[in-house]
Amino acid sequence: MTITLSRRDFMKASAAIGGGLALEFWFPVAAKAAGGVSSTEVNxxxxxxxxxxxxxxxxxxEMGQGSYTALAQLVAEELDCDWAKVSAEFASPNEHIRRKRIWGxxxxxxxxxxxxxQDYVRKAGASxxxxxxxxxxxxxQVPANECSVDKGVITHVLSGRKLRYGQVAGAAAKLTPPSDVKLRDSKDWKIAGKSMHRLDIPDKVLGKPVFGVDVALPGMLHASIAQCPVFGGKVKSLDARIAEKMRGVKKVLREENFIAVIADSWWRADQALNKIVVEWDVGAHGNASNETIAAMFREGLAxxxxPQARKLGDTDAALAxxxxxxxxxxxxxxxxxxTMEPQTCTAWFKPDGFLEVWTSTQNGEASLAVAAETAGLPQEKVEVHKMMLGGGFGRRGGSQDFVRQGVTIAKSMPGVPVKLMWSRQxxxxxxxxxxxxxVRMKGGLDAQGKLVALHTRIACPSILAVLMPEAPLKDGIDFSAVRxxxxxxxxxxxxxxxxxxRNGxxxxxxxxxxxxxNAFYRECxxxxLASAAGKDPLDFRLAMLRAGDKNRLVLEAVxxxxxxxxxxxxxxHRGLASIDGFGSYTAMVVELSVSAKGVxxxxxxxxxxDSGYVVNPDTCRAQAESNVVYGLSAVFQQENNVRNGRIVESNFHNFRLxxxxxxxxxxxVLVPTGGFWGGHGEPAILGIAPAVCNAIFAATGKRIRSLPLKHHDLRKA
Amino acid sequence: MLKLNVNGRSHTVDVEPEMPLLWVLRDHLNLRGTKYGCGMSLCGACTVHIDGVAVESCSLPVSEAVGKKILTIEGLAKRDLHPIQAAWIEHEVPQCGYCQTGMIMSAAALLDKKPRPTDDDIDAAMTNLCRCGTYARVKKAIHAAAEMRALPGAARKGTAS
Incomplete structure (x- = not known):
């Protein structure tokens, strides 16, 4: 059997082999789409x-946030099809490039x-x-305006004749798309705005292999990797004599900044990796620690x-x-x-000069670009198969380190698919x-307890400087550090x-x-300040928000x-926080107790x-729950400490979820007010830390100014 | 050569006796529904049943599973979905879904032991970690599955096909 280039051909080939174990490969839902050769791409x-x-x-x-389903809802809403007949598939990054970034x-x-x-996908459905x-x-041979549509059935109202979408799709695809389409008012939504069951859940519940780490290909090998424990360090020397002789080991790979073992199972690769004696050139940062980093921030604050990210009025004079x-x-x-699924990337340099990559990525296009660059191939000769992500949370977007490594590793074994998976450590x-x-903050209250001045100094690494080092910061400001x-x-x-x-x-x-x-700092x-002014935290905030400000509306709602x-x-005891971000407005109240032992x-x-609109209410609630848990883990337990230039924590026993x-x-409480589109994946995390810490103050009289809480004695003073 | 009984089928595998069961399942038997999360029995993503008991397969040498009945997520649904799986779909429990197969196996083992678990029973049994924060729905769905199982002939949504 020859496996051909395109993803669809490959799926057909796999399907033809049926349930053959090693050859079985499963694409999320896409296999269903590929099954019928007569399916029609309308657009x-x-x-x-x-x-x-x-x-x-x-x-x-799709990393759990549910937009795989919600985006399908938006298209289906305007398409007027039968939701029961809708499935979804990921658009191909390779096709995306070849079709001039057609999917945005x-x-x-x-x-x-x-x-x-939302705008262009709804227009695609309407078109x-x-x-x-x-x-x-x-x-x-009737005017189109004499026709109506219900659940994918077109009716000519006057004659009662009916045609189904499946019957006219072929003819429709040949027509010129309309230049402009009208979108529905959200009050008329039938599919969007409803808590439709998520399309990806049944497969996940059955344990189907939908994630990046689940990829299995004919003759595939597995790789485990070790990078220099001190960031920026390099491999100096290694002794792999024992590892090379271990069962199943095919290759020990030495690159400038990592070593990897390729074997016939991941466990064997990882066991062998642990037997390699490596000497690292740790570079200039072998002595970095929490203390040196704190000193760097203090120097920055002084x-x-x-540069100033905001300047209104005269803060110095007002404070004086x-x-x-x-x-x-x-x-x-x-x-x-x-992320529960560690970083992973499978790559396969095929004999015909094409590279196929399977990975859990938050940006298929970025993965494609990095894969092509690493391989030295034009992007047209690379395909990235987007898998379901076992969690993302920002790890798998801007930094495509795992793709670079996966492609580098597979390049050393042309013709053989190799799946890289990182160990938890x-x-x-x-x-x-x-x-x-x-952060250092200074606030000035007037005689009536009104906040008249706020001076904030922030020492924080720039994320943009790490992810986009070639682009200088505008006016020296990184928005994510000052937001x-x-x-x-x-x-x-x-x-x-x-x-x-101060990056370190x-x-x-x-x-x-x-x-x-910054939400933690500001809202605490x-x-x-409310306490110093002798005012209720809610009243103190409301007094500073204009009537009609959406922050005010969510505060009142909560x-x-x-x-x-x-x-x-x-x-x-209660704590309150209010904060907007990611296009939405949030406010939250935390109710907590503190035991006599300080727990x-x-x-x-x-x-x-308030996200303006709500496409799937249940998914939005799930995201709020998710943000609460993600936030509480960080508030109570989590930290990554630095000692001898490396991260101290290694697994879930010392980095607790x-x-x-x-x-x-x-x-x-969903309070969509319309007129704008806000997000749900992140905003509800913003208020968690401050609301918890403000509730702890209410319970104990203690101000928490650093996290995690596990370092604080919460017994009543 | 080791003989294993997985999901009612017998398999012979040529692996080191100390290889954790997880990797035998994933890389040698192609049963990839069971997940690696930590390799140290900390997260439960790798949970399977050994003779009906929930066990973290990342830390169990395969030799210790010989002669025992191994059940993985792939074998949990019979003709119909297991009530836990049906409840998981009904209550939209998974988000990313990565930890959920282990979560489901733990919940199924709990129901076998305690058909009507209390919240405290669930707290004690469900030590699986979920980074997406699905815990409230996990709890709700376990109660729903318990109810579903208690009602004879109760309709189960979905099939295992």
């Missing part, structure tokens, strides 16, 4: 089968999946509908010549004349994404971490935000809701849902979120 997004099954192409990645952005981050593509109706009308000045220093540690110690940072301060909605007449970019050697990256440390400090201000049952437990979290018994009740 790039919509494929229709003669039996009316509709396959909707999805360009963004493949990048999946910043909670952009829906809000960044396909119009073409299908036009094809039916032409067949009947720098008299920092303030009735009361409050000052505080806050800090946060580095954090790993800890490798994954924990070679991340692109949520930046550690340190929530440079765009704070509170009406404070005098504001200044200074940014000290630890690679940093976009970690779910990049810049969310606002509580400190206060109502949580009955803010009403007496709490004994032992329970804090979160009982209930109420999240209010919140376990099931700690799950609080989460109540999500």
């Amino acid at each position: 790039a997004w919509v494929v229709i089968h003669p039996d009316d099954r509709v396959v909707i192409r999805i360009a963004r990645s 952005s493949m990048s999946t981050g910043g909670s952009m999946g829906i809000r960044g593509s 396909a509908r119009e073409m299908l109706v036009a094809a039916a009308a032409a067949q009947w 720098d008299p010549k920092l 004349s303030a009735a009361k000045v409050v000052e505080a220093e806050y800090q946060s540690p580095y954090l790993n994404h800890a 490798e994954d924990m110690q070679h991340g692109f971490y949520r930046p550690a940072s340190m 929530s301060f440079n765009d704070a909605p509170y009406e404070i007449p005098n504001q200044q935000v200074d940014y000290a970019r 050697h630890v690679p940093v990256g976009f970690w779910r809701a990049p810049g969310q440390q 400090f606002i509580d400190e 206060a109502k849902a949580a009955a803010w201000g009403s007496p709490m049952p004994p032992g329970l 804090a437990k979160v009982h209930r979290v109420i999240v209010a979120i 919140m376990p099931l018994p700690d799950m609080p009740k989460v109540e999500t």
Whole structure:
């Protein structure tokens, strides 16, 4: 059997072999689409089968956030097809390049999946509908406006004649797409706006091999990798004599900054890797530690010549004349994404000069570019098969290190598919971490307790400087390092935000809701100021928000849902935070208790979120729950410490994820006000840390100015 | 050569006796529904049943599974979905889904032991870690599956095909 170039041919070949074990390969849902040769692409997004099954192409990645289904809902809504007959498949990055980026952005981050593509995917659905109706009308020789559509059945209203989408798709595809289409008002939605069951869940529940690590190809080998434990270090020498003789080992690969073992099973590769004696040239950072990094931040905070990310009024003068000045220093540690599926990439240099790559990526197009560059091939000669992600959270987008490595490894074995998977330890110690940072804030209150000045100095690594080193920061500012301060909605007449970019050697990256440390700093400090002003935290915030400000609306919504201000049952305490980001507005109330031994437990979290529109309410609630858990793990337990230039934590025993018994009740209040499109994947994480810490203050009188909580004695003073 | 009984079928594998069962399943028997998460019995992504008991297969030498009945996610659904799987779909439990096969195997073992588990039973049994934070739905779906199983002839949504 010859396996041909294209993904679709390959799937047909695999299907022909049937259940043959080693050859069996499973593409998420796509296999169904490939089955019928007579299916028709009405446009790039919509494929229709003669039996009316509709396959909707999805360009963004699916990592659990649900946009694979929600985007299909938006297309199906405008297409007017039968949702029961809809499936989805990932658009091919190779085709994307060859068809001049026809699917728009493949990048999946910043909670952009829906809000960044809703306009063009809805138009694609509406355009396909119009073409299908036009094809039916032409067949009947009637005007298109005499036809109606219901669930993929076109009816000529006057004569009662009917045609199904599957019957006219072929003719429709030959028509010229309409130049402009009208989109439905959200109040008329039948498929969008509803809690449709997610399309990817049944396969996940059955354990079908949908993830990057599940790839299996004929004759495939497995690789395990070790990179220099000190970031930026290189391989100096290695002794692989024992490893090379171990069972199943095919090759020991030495590259400039990593070593890898290729074997016939992953375990054998990993066992052999552990027997290699490596001497690393750790470079200049072998002595870096938490202390040197903190000193770097302190030096940054003391720098008299920092660029300003915001300047309103005269902060110095306002502080000098303030009735009361409050000052505080806050800090946060580095954090790993800890996706449950470790980084992985399978690559196959085929005899005909084509490279195929399978990976869990948040950006198929970026994976393709990195694969092509690493292979030295034109992008047209590379295909990236996008797999379901076992978690993403920002780890698998901007940094395509795992693709570069996977392709490099496979290049050493031309003709043989090789699947690289990182061990958990490798994954924990070679991340692109949520930046550690340190912030100093100074707030001035007037005699009436009104906040008149806020001066913030931020020392934080720049993520952009790591991920896009060639692009200089505009005015020395990285937006992800200053957010929530440079765009704070509170009406404070005098504001200044200074940014000290201090990167150090630890690679940093976009970690779910990049810049969310600032939400912790800002919303905790606002509580400190409210307390100093002798005001209720809710009233203090509302007084600084204009009528009609959407931050105000979500604050009011959450206060109502949580009955803010009403007496709490004994032992329970509330904390509040309000913050916007990723296109949405959120506010939350945390209810917690602190035991006599100082153990804090979160009982209930109420999240209010205004995302403008809601495409799948259940998925939005699931994302709020997800953000709460991701946030609470970081608040209570997580940190990545640096010692001798390397990350100390190595697995889930010292980088703990919140376990099931700690799950609080989460109540999500969706308050979409329309007129804008906001995200759901990240915004609800922003308020978690401050709401928890503000509740701890309410419970104990202690201000938490650094995380995680495990380092704090929470017993009542 | 080691003889294994997986999902009711007998397999012979030529592997080191100390190779963890997880890797025999994934790389030698092509049963890739069972996942690697930590390799140290910390996360439960690799949970399978050995003679009906939930076990983390990443730390179990394959030799210790010889002569025992191994059940993986691929063998959990018979003609119909297992009630846990049906409840998982109904309540939209998975997000990324990576930890969910292990989660489902733990939940199925719990129901075999305690057909009507309390919240405390669930807290004690479900030590699986989920980075997406599906815990509230896991709890809800376990209760729903318990109810589903208690009702004779209750309709089960979906099939295993």
